[in-house]
Amino acid sequence: MTILLCLLGYLLGSIPFGLLLTSFAGAGDIRGIGSGNIGATNVLRTGRRGLAAATLLLDGVKGAAAVLIGDWLAGPDIAMLAGLAAVLGHLFPVWLRFKGGKGVATALGVLIAAAWPVGLAACAVWLVVAAIARRSSLASLAALASAPLVGLILEDFSLVKLALTIAVLVFVSHQANIRRLIAGTEPRIGRQNAKGA
Known part of the structure; x- marks a missing residue:
């Protein structure tokens, strides 16, 4: 059952909604626009x-x-294992040769379902940082970094481990963004020609 549910979680996570929606709407292949990301x-x-x-x-x-x-x-x-598998599915979807998105929305969905106070707190952090800094990557990193800390206060250690593992995965997927944030070249939210976000 554990293996089957993790496989189901992975397959759910690997559904590339960004690619499917833009293709069906006639907006073209999202992988050829901006950063090429499917998020x-x-x-x-x-x-x-x-x-x-x-x-x-x-x-x-x-x-x-x-x-x-x-x-x-x-x-x-x-x-929680199935939720982690869903994040991995989004990051490494089998349908797209294991080249997926950054995992942030999927991660927040997992956290909301696993422990809604932690998930909503992370969403609130995202909104505040995005409103102030106008950089989606910075907001995402702050939101996922905050989740294990909130989990320590509000939930048990199993949730903290899940949140910490997800945060590590999201930070790894944002390596290029982190380098640009440090260099001051990370694009702001909504720039259509931005690369790598």
């Missing part, structure tokens, strides 16, 4: 805010679904 931030660079919002929502829902299904069938511990 909501890059979808926004098509100028289609509705598509970006839908991508953000669906990427979050697939992470949450993996956790909720896992919890329903096997309990919270297996649910």
